[in-house]
Amino acid sequence: MDRNQSRRQVAAMKQCLFDQDDANPNFVEEIVTLHYRDSSRLISSIEQALKERNLDFNKLDTLMHQFKGSSSSIGAKKVKAECNLFREYCREGNAEGCTRSFQQLKKEHGALRKKLEAYFQLARQAGPHETACRSK
Amino acid sequence: MGIASEAPFHVLAVDDSLIDRMLIERLLKTSSFHVTAVDSGSKALKLLGLIEDEQRNEEPPSISLEAHQDIEVNLIITDYCMPEMTGYDLLRKIKESRSLKDIPVVIMSSENVPSRINRCLENGADEFFLKPVQLSDVNKLRPHLLKSKVKDEEHRKINNKTRELTEIHSPR
Numbered sequence: 312m313d314r315n316q317s318r319r320q321v322a323a324m325k326q327c328l329f330d331q332d333d334a335n336p337n338f339v340e341e342i343v344t345l346h347y348r349d350s351s352r353l354i355s356s357i358e359q360a361l362k363e364r365n366l367d368f369n370k371l372d373t374l375m376h377q378f379k380g381s382s383s384s385i386g387a388k389k390v391k392a393e394c395n396l397f398r399e400y401c402r403e404g405n406a407e408g409c410t411r412s413f414q415q416l417k418k419e420h421g422a423l424r425k426k427l428e429a430y431f432q433l434a435r436q437a438g439p440h441e442t443a444c445r446s447k
Numbered sequence: 448m449g450i451a452s453e454a455p456f457h458v459l460a461v462d463d464s465l466i467d468r469m470l471i472e473r474l475l476k477t478s479s480f481h482v483t484a485v486d487s488g489s490k491a492l493k494l495l496g497l498i499e500d501e502q503r504n505e506e507p508p509s510i511s512l513e514a515h516q517d518i519e520v521n522l523i524i525t526d527y528c529m530p531e532m533t534g535y536d537l538l539r540k541i542k543e544s545r546s547l548k549d550i551p552v553v554i555m556s557s558e559n560v561p562s563r564i565n566r567c568l569e570n571g572a573d574e575f576f577l578k579p580v581q582l583s584d585v586n587k588l589r590p591h592l593l594k595s596k597v598k599d600e601e602h603r604k605i606n607n608k609t610r611e612l613t614e615i616h617s618p619r
């Protein structure tokens with residue numbers, strides 16, 4: 312892949328992935344890294360909680376609330392939608408629904424992570440010059 | 448005296464989430480605001496110098512402006528859902544404080560709950576932003592700040608005048 316193609320790709324991914332601020336390209340990566348660190352921890356906690364015999368829906372809802380907050384802050388729409396679904400199931404006390412939607416949520420979360428990782432890798436390859444250019 | 452300050456507006460951001468603090472700080476700085484970010488309502492109140500009433504009663508009955516305001520804050524932007532003290536609780540405390548009630552307060556939330564939004568607005572919040580907060584939201588802050596600035600300057604003039612008069616009548 313030549314440089315120009317990389318740059319175009321990076322610009323395109325940027326447009327569809329987030330509202331860009333080019334002053335500090337590392338800012339976005341920093342935020343995303345933090346998010347995945349936090350959210351991975353939350354996913355583990357939720358997974359644990361879902362294994363319990365009698366589900367504590369309040370606890371699940373609280374954990375999901377945090378997870379949702381962080382996901383929505385980075386603009387992860389699909390993940391956020393799954394979070395809302397999960398919380399609905401919590402409110403209904405629907406264990407099966409929770410488990411199902413959690414599986415879906417993990418899928419979305421993982422898929423987005425891959426996309427973002429690919430983006431950052433590409434951005435690094437394309438070089439700092441690209442990320443410093445405004446493309447609006 | 449009373450020279451209009453060229454210093455940027457100072458915004459106090461309150462959010463228990465690190466990511467959200469980083470994001471809002473970034474948005475605010477991009478808009479040329481000076482920012483202080485704290486992770487709880489109680490830290491915010493401490494910063495604002497809001498001390499409980501008991502201590503106030505010991506003050507001599509002179510005319511005192513902001514009794515204990517250590518730093519000047521022009522706007523407070525706070526998350527709604529926070530442990531211990533919610534953004535709503537913080538809003539109420541600020542609006543109940545003589546010294547702080549005129550500072551514009553903005554509430555943020557990732558949840559779109561109309562009753563919540565209305566309650567905040569009815570209780571003195573100047574704006575309610577849905578997360579993720581955008582630059583376009585932050586641009587809405589300036590009018591509130593400018594309006595406050597005018598009010599502040601009026602107050603300053605009145606207080607300076609009053610102080611002048613007080614000193615004339617009770618020389619040290």
